[in-house]
Amino acid sequence: MRPRALVYGDVDLNMIDGSAIWAQGMVQALARAGCEVTLVLKAPVRTGRLVDPLRDLPGVTVRSPHAELPIDRPMAPKQAAAVLADLDAATPHDLVVVRGREVAAKLSAGPLAGRLWTYLTDVPQSAAEFTATAKAELHRIADASRVLLCQTEELRGFLENAVPATAGKSVLFPPVVVLPDGLEPRAPGPPDRRELRLVYTGKFAPRWNTYEMTSLPRLLAIRGVDAELHVVGDKIHADSSDPGFATRMRTALESGEGVIWHGGHPRAEAMRLTAACDVGLSWRHPDMDASLELSTKVLECGTLGVPVVLNRTPMHERLLGADYPLFAATEDDVLDALTLIGKNPDLFTLAVDRCRTAATDFTLDAAADRLRKYLTQTFPEPSEKVLSVKDRPLRVGVAGHDLKFFTRLLDYLRSRPDMEIRVDHWSALKAHDEDRSQALVDWADVVICEWCGPNALWYAERKRPDQRLIVRLHRFELYAHWPKKLNIDAVDQVVCVSPHYTDLTREITGWPAQKVVTVPNWVDDEQLDRPKLPGAEYHLGMIGIAPSRKRLDLAVDALEHLRREDPRFTLFVKSKLPWDYWWIWQKDDERAHYEKLFHRIRRSKLLAGSVVFDSYGRDVASWLRRIGFVLSTSDDESFHLAPAEGMASGAVPALLPWPGAETIYDSHWIHETPQTMATAIASTVSEGRWESEATLARTQLQTAYALPKVCHQWTDLLSQR
Template sequence: MTRTIKALVYGDVDLNLIDGSAVWAQSTVQALSLAGCETRLVLKSPVQTGRLTDPLAGLPGVTVVRPNEERLVSGQQGRPLSPVQASQLLARLDEDEPCDLLVLRGRRLVTRVVADGTFDGRIWAYLTDIPQSASEMTEEAREELARIAAVCAQLLCQTEELRCFLETWVPDACGRCVLSPPAVPEPGFPVPERGDTMHDPVRLVYTGKFAPRWNTLPMTRLPELLAGQGIRAELHTVGDKIHDDPAHPDFRSDMAQALRGGAPGVRHHGGQPREEAMRIAAGCDLGLGWRDPVLDASLELSTKVLEFGALGLPVVLNRTPAHEALLGSDYPLYVPGRATFDDAAEAVARAVREPGARRLAADRCRAVAGRYTLRGAAARWRSHLDLAFPSAPAVVAARSRPLRVGVAGHDLKFLTRLLDHFRALPGLDVRLDTWPALARHDPAASRELADWADVVVVEWCGPAAVWYSRHKRPGSRLVVRLHRFELDAEWPRQVDIDAVDRVVCVSPHYRRRAVACTGWPQSKVTVIPNWVDTHQLDRPKAPGAPFRLGMIGIAPSRKRLDLGLDVLEKLRARDRRWQLSVKSKPPWEYWWIWNKPEERAHYDAVLRRMQTLPLLEGAVVFDEFGPDVPGWLRRIGHVLSTSDDESFHLSPAEGMASGAVPALLPWPGADEIYDRRWIHDSSEAMAESIASLVEDEAGGAGPWREAGAVAREQAREGFALERVAEAWTALLVGSAAGL
């Protein structure tokens, strides 16, 4: 960032009570400050304690807004703000001092702010209180989340699993979801060295809220139960938020009684500042993160593991898929799934009796916590903000008025993220002329855009390019992008090339073809590759990915699904673990394909082959077409490109950005876009190369992973959205050679 970004932060949380949501507000402001933002934190509730807000007072660029004390909301009278009051107050604060982004937490709050409409396009919503399973995702909830996603700039997701789940159910969320995991500050005090000895009695520790599903009441019985096994122990607790749960009417009183001394061996320290809570925990031997099994399917990350890990504490916690992904399946201090209270006590006893298990657990927790530091969170924020708020080129910044950019065409799907970038650039004013069909438009609207714009970009060299080349305003510039299908039609030869300043092709091969077919001057035809959102696509691979092939788009027949099946068949002859996933619309949904008898015959043969050939039985999965490609690619280890012809073929590039290994047949021009190491002379050679990457490698590690890392770096260097956007920006502002 070269300019100061201004952020408003509000959470539907009470910062007087220490729990994960309140700590989120504190750490978010700390990370934004480290990232260089001017940040205003608006409090929901009157200040009763400064445990969480006092540490923010001296941070650079941070202001804490206290609505109750500053009498900003009429009628608040010492009560927490309602979502309606909060939305109205945030709008007034923005009117007085506009913000660049509004960071919100809480589904009810976000829904209210979205409905009010003041912050459309500026909301960065952190959502955890949303459905996290298919059974919970009602149509009403999905529609609500779709409304939120449609107007938010970003959706902040705590984990990769939550991000993929949201993208699967809410298509509008795709491309807007970014990771924002919990952040743990580095201890501001010396952490005690932990040898093989423990305190006597052994000190267990729990910090945070007290709630039935967090098993905090059963935890208070652990010292007594362990005493029966000959282990002297005491439980140290920190926190002051006790849930009042209607489903457990006696919980609040029973919990309070246990903390007051009703349970032997419990040492309650009450509510404490985060630093002091960490200091207390650092003086203990073993952290407790054991919860009710109903939370095992949660898509959220346990902050307790990270906080205790930062202190070198081993943690007893449930065995869940999320925890196994975090700490490994062989982590020694898991409580079994659907565990009883005795199972939890046994896990604690093992930690006490087996120094090796305790040491391994502490090392794992410490290593995991090192990936979630406050400085790491600040770096993530800085990266997100740099992409969302790009700097204006010098030539634009020097202009007396914004550069007017018009974009026209019937199908702008390949420009979506470029348009987002153009709109975010200071000094650019962007307007669209969206044609409802290839050759149908509103001439008056198109004329208005042509007369207004300093530069017009026409997507596809079709009828829109012909029209704008004949109605160009003197002194303006015209840029046309040509893909593939246009060269087989008459439109390129109908374009007034003298009125066109630049024709953009996506590959060198199609640049040569365009020049040869049209006779256009070579100096007017340039190459800018398709863009790939490498940040969105770079996600951890799921188990089994090394043995899964992927194809994106199988229509028309020249995409050659049949050759993909050849590769799969040869691989499964060696190892039945190989699978093929196809993400595509079926060919019969394209009328212009399905009307051709030869196309129907091709797919009839392919589908019969999958149904009748024993080697292919059950090995091909068709996944729904949609924008959730980044999540889908987590399962894919190799992306195939078996086409007869392509202008660019985006799917191998997307696969590379995800860490998958591309495998291409030598369609014309492929070797000018992709490294020759990924291109194979035949399906047999392709299968042999793919197999060699995973042979004798447990789980597909080694050569496959190394090849994926090379491919990922090549995608960043060649196709990254920010690099392609820079090239396009140069065309728009006229700084490219010859313009």
């Protein structure tokens, strides 16, 4: 059955700008990805130039509330939220794709919460703008969203750091570029006519430098370059900080020297006009250099074979290369670049090739493939093992005080149509609502206790004879007193995360061997697979350094050896600090260990400035972009997820031989001492093997611990009778 998608953008499809083009592209990509799509319009239809092509698509329905209800103006966010809720109540949808922070905030408090696929753009893009109110609103939106669609990697990383609730839900959905049927890109090669044709399409606003663009033909003529500026669009912004802008802008469009204003046009015609020109303009005010968004117009021009003048930013350098010839910051830069390529065919050809190559990742097919993957993850097809009981879905209860290691497994179980899930979230290790817990016992076919603690003891005493009880045990509980008190006869399966701890559990508890099984920790490899930042191969990483058995001191030993030969090596630590844990800092030996270590780091000339402590948080995937090696130097671990997460991110794992490490990780990554670890790291980088080693590590991770693989193992476990 095709997923049903409801789409709403807080955008006016009567006007051509990036947000309106988003709505077109999103509808087309969802339809191509296999959805039945209903697009709801914000504003009354005054021109069909953007809407009419969508009405003709199979599987797409366009709803205009203004034609169906007594509404005669663009809908406000509160009104739009009410209309969307009513439409969904009449015909339920599987996902609701929404663009616009204010309308998403309204929807997050309504019946569509949990099904939102929120496209985030209009968010504060600096720490200074990120007020407590904005952060709280975005947190509510994230909690209510099943998926958060981010236009760029930069935006995703910023959000995950600023709003932890977005971590794990944020996925990339870059702009979509669709060429209208029959439109041919610009003919290859440099301009074959006397004048250089410049083009701008979109809205007219002060920070978009649209007024300044109208002077370019006149200024280029002074330099001996004949040029025309072709302008498409009719949306002139009224700017409260510059009341005269709209008048000046219109006058320049109507009477500027060498300016040809085509007015508003359907998108296909706007793109046809662009393809008939030589150079696109996306030069903006420096205030916008920190933008976390990518201009759709840049990508459209690239697809059409039209090179673009734009600001030099890290994002644009990654897109087009640092040596791209049409970067510009000032008006003089723009004039210099246009004069240069107007007289240098080779540079013009280089600019065209860069833009065309960059645009290939933003096609409709690429967008549909991304959405198809996200849809499959969100709505998985039942496996060959359909988990039903008496012709109804299997009822699975999950109980525990801390579900952080179970979150994505829980998402997977909830997404299966052959399961019904309820959660008994204990408020603390020993505190819970007994009535709610008993209701779960009365309802469930299977109960999963996350942690072998008081929750497992409680459910083992009350389990029904026809009910299955699965307990997941971590290192923390194995050496506590709860396993000794557990009624193991009432437990069907105890799950450990590594073969070593499975053996230890059998040995320490004396439980029947067949009841203790291994299902490894999951790693969300799709979320962690992000492009590395420049210089990552010289960056070591550790996640979690407390208590002292995590052995940060041994990682510092390895770093010291590396820096004797190459001072570029740096250790990044993402962790709470030991004094943030009262139960650690109250111990004299723990405190003494860290005081000695921090004194060493502070006083050593070799280590000065080489150990960076980053704040603890859920933005691990974003943080790992800068990390080339993830270290595991502990005395003891049950699994140690950090190296596995590093492998998924494209980092190389480096471990010391803690007990059982070889049962989880390939011995290729395990080193006897910090010195041999440092030697291996140094040779991997100096011999140019870092990328190939990272690829090997990622392949191993996907084979053993990727989230879908572990989810299928849990499906097998739950299917047992």
